Amino acid sequence: MRLIDVEVFLERERQIMEERNVDRGTKPVLKELDDTVTDYSILSHRWINNDEVDYKEMTKLAKMENRDEIRGRSGYQKIVKGCQRAKGDGLEWLWVDTCCIDKRNSTELSEALNSMFRWYQNSKRCYAYLHDVNDFPVTPDPERFAASEGWPEWFSRGWTLQELIAPTDLQFFNKDWELIGEKRNLASTLEKITRVPSQVLADGLTSYCPSVAQVMSWAADRKTTRVEDRAYSLAGLLDVNMPMLYGEGKKAFLRLQQEVLCKSTDQTIFAWNPTEGTPQTCGVLAGDPSHFRDCHDIIQMESRELCWRLPELRFVDVKNSLTRGTLPMWTSEMQAFHSFITTNVGIQVWFPIKRYPGCPLVLQLVLACRRGGSLWPVTINVVPWRSKCYRFVGEVGWNPLPGFYEYSQLVLTRELTGAPTGIVIDEVDGVVALLRGKCAAMAGTKVDGRNIRPVGVTIAEIHHITRQVPEISVDIIAVLRFLCLLPYICIFYAIIAGWTSWPAFAVAWLAIILFWILSEVSTIIPFTCRCTESASPPGEYVINSDAEIVLLRGEERAVASIIRGETILPLQSLRFSRQLTLAAHVALIFGEFLADSSTAMVTLLELQAVATMITHLVLLVRVWVPLRNWAAIQALRQPKLTKYTFGSRGSGVVFALLLLRTEKAEGVLHELLPVPNSKEWRKWKAVVLDRIRRRGDFDFDSSEWDDGTWTDTEKEDLIGLFQDACDAYRVFKTHFMQSVS
Incomplete structure (x- = not known):
């Protein structure tokens, strides 16, 4: 940990002010020390763009021609005032994030960001500088602080959350560096401003043991300059270490959650709430801390408590309908069901599940957590899709089946992309299976064309x-x-x-x-x-x-x-x-x-x-x-069925896409017809999807795709694929004319 020598810094500042020159024998301003055995103070503040002092400027100030410009910055004055406060408190060292980290060194930067929570926690005193207030705020002022939800900017920034929670001794200063309050005396007011419980502010995270969802909820509305910092600023609060990879964007928050899963069994991480922009089917991990905005009261449940709260549980495989065994009471072995196994496919974990009546798409999944005012566990919906389960945030419109919960091992996808469209149903039962069987037994109108599949x-x-x-x-x-x-x-x-x-x-x-x-x-x-x-x-x-x-x-x-x-x-x-x-x-x-x-x-x-x-x-x-x-089987009351038999799956899928009224044509195409990753298939997919979206004709001219780079074999394959699409379009036009006549 690199710290500012308070005495050396103030002496250098005195020499510059009085003599305009600095003694060459002056000690270095910054020194490497061990934070666990050193008494030091630390500064918490809101960064001002282009007005802070970096590592190079701090160490080379005496030799710089523009040192007067540097000393005139508000960021430099914060360092001066911080050193003066530290000296008055009898502390010899001060840490300031702007100048004590050489941000040109990515390794040092990553190490510092991973250690920052510990550094604030081990400090003897933290000075929180509120640059935009005269007195400590007790009521919101939306007109004055419109950009930060009515409170001073310091309370809206991502990194200042850990700077609020970690220090034991935290003092607040106004824009003139006058003391306006201390954390221990303002805990109830700070709870109103930040939603962080006063017990956490008074006694720290260790005594309160908040859930992952609660910690995320405290950061839900906080802002950072870099989108990656929304995740990195939470690493210390969640007690995880992770590489800092600026440029990865929102993937940083996904990596943060994966690191949490590697060392925690806290299922509240899945209890996030969707926002307006959340797709109907998505990954089980949240895409942003804002999804945890209303999770401030979600707490963990022990496996024993979960067993008591639910009706009789049964072991069952999602794909196997036969009951294998019963869990009449809690046993110590059940604790293992809360563990996560992270694989290259997804997150493998046991959950109690229920199905919806006759619905092959959605499962209700019971999490080992509850809201503070409720005795019953939180539930979410997931969609099984080709060996993995995705989060389903749409309206089901039905209550789950009454009766037993089934303990089943699921694989939850951790990716933010690749979710199913929610339109294609692969696994069927009940009336859907009856309908598919009835359609398969029908003799359809045979379509002329290639007879491949x-x-x-x-x-x-x-x-x-x-x-x-x-x-x-x-x-x-x-x-x-x-x-x-x-x-x-x-x-x-x-x-x-x-x-x-x-x-x-x-x-x-x-x-x-x-x-x-x-x-x-x-x-x-x-x-x-x-x-x-x-x-x-x-x-x-x-x-x-x-x-x-x-x-x-x-x-x-x-x-x-x-x-x-x-x-x-x-x-x-x-x-x-x-x-x-x-x-x-x-x-x-x-x-x-x-x-x-x-x-x-x-x-x-x-x-x-x-x-x-x-x-x-x-x-x-x-x-x-x-x-x-079998209980949900129902009669279909003779729906009107019209069947066509195509000679290739490609033409059948194109025909279905032409009939579908959906904006998810590309996703449905991928689910119905996994396209090989070859040059001709990619070209065919791009051209056909463009025609489907524009509802254009299917008269494909070789000039659209033949750029002279295709081999004879590739040309032959492409011509066959486009012919399949033309066959589908021809049948579509005939079917459409018959339906409107």
């Missing part, structure tokens, strides 16, 4: 949304009859034999079977009603697979009804009814064996017992089948 493209016109009027289709009735065949046989035996052995048996058995059928019907019965004029604006999704592309078109609420299913009875009630039915069934089995078997119907009773046992096994299997895989 056939793909079907189906336009599904959705005109209904789920809500009120229950209707049972013929298919559902047929399925119910099949499911209930075995119980009907058991009822037959109960009427013939059971009545003689136990009169109440037949009635009870019949009631159980009817109750079971009711739960089955209530689960798969669809709700449909026609869209009203108040429906939301149009919305579209694309269901994607290797050989089938289904384009959902219609009103947004109508499309959402296909993506997100709903049942008559809550799934938790259905699960409870199944378990209740199973328990009653067990009681009947034991009652049957205890009944009087001395009658002539003993053979029929034995057959009835066997049939009852078989039925019990069937019910037992049905109880443990996860409800989310």
Whole structure:
């Protein structure tokens, strides 16, 4: 740590003022010392551009021709006043960031920035110079301090946050260097100005142990000259070290969060709030400290507390529907679930999750943190996409499925870019899977063209949304009859034999079977009603697979009804009814064996017992089948389906993009057709996307792309690709004319 020798500096200043010359035998003004064993003071101030004194000017001042100009700067006067204060306080050394760091040396600069919090923390006294006030402010003044939210500039700067928190002894001075207050006496006022709790200001970070989200919230509205400093100024507060790479822009804040994840299990780092400019799908890490503006009261939860606050947890893989085990109570091993594993793919961690009814796009994720005034944990939504999960900040419009939380290991993407468009659905279940299967089984209109990799493209016109009027289709009735065949046989035996052995048996058995059928019907019965004029604006999704592309078109609420299913009875009630039915069934089995078997119907009773046992096994299997895989299945009420079969996937994807009404054409193209990173594919993509955006014709002329650098093979490939696009455009025009006629 390089410090100013207060006595030497003041003596040099006296010589310059009185004698205009400096004794060549004067000691160096700056000296390297160990901050852990040296008593020193430190200056905190707001930098003024082009008015500060740097390292070279500080050391070479006596020999400089422009030393009078340097000494006249406000930055130099701050050093003089700071040294005078330090001398008056009996301190021999002073540190000032403007002149004690040689910023020409990037290694020294990086080391200093990483050490700065410790340097302020180890100082005996810190002088905070407020250059724009006469008295310490107690109320905001928006007119005077319009650029800093009504408070002096010192309170709005990024670096001064750690300079406020780190020192034990902090004194405030006005523009005339008069003492106007001390941190220990102004803690409550400072809390109102900065949102930093008074306990932190009084006792430091160690005693308060704030969460990552709380620390970020204190810096949410602070400004820095360089965008990278918004991240670098928080490193010390979060107890991390990181290389300082000026020029990386907002990536600095991403790197800061990654460093925090490497040494902390604090999940509040994921509890940030989106702003107006946040895309609907994005990385799970915040792009800027401003996303933590409303996180000042978010605190961590221990794994034991999280387990107590949630219903019964189950181990489950996101891609595996079968329950693997149960966590009836907290165990010490559960603490490991809060650890982060950072890989080249993303952040691997266990979370309790819930799904939304029939929605393959969004999962609700439970974080091990809560707001100070609440007992319940904070939740966020994520979108699984090709082995990674992205943050989803859009409106889901549905409550999660009631019932169990599932402890599952997820891989969260840490990148700020590369998020899915939210339009393409790869993993499907419920009614979406039924629709895709139905479209795949259809015979579509075959399109003339190259036959390389056939793909079907189906336009599904959705005109209904789920809500009120229950209707049972013929298919559902047929399925119910099949499911209930075995119980009907058991009822037959109960009427013939059971009545003689136990009169109440037949009635009870019949009631159980009817109750079971009711739960089955209530689960798969669809709700449909026609869209009203108040429906939301149009919305579209694309269901994607290797050989089938289904384009959902219609009103947004109508499309959402296909993506997100709903049942008559809550799934938790259905699960409870199944378990209740199973328990009653067990009681009947034991009652049957205890009944009087001395009658002539003993053979029929034995057959009835066997049939009852078989039925019990069937019910037992049905109880443990996860409800989310089948309970949200609904009838589609015959949407209008129009299918075309293209000879190549490229032409099918171009056709789908021409039909889509989206500004995310490039993202959808990448998701439906991952383009190889070759010269001809890049050229084809650029030309086709330009045509799609402009809604121009697809008459491609070789002069648009042939610059004379293509080989014969590349030309042949490009001509084939453009021919696929022309085939798609030709079908699009035909389909459009038919739809408007």
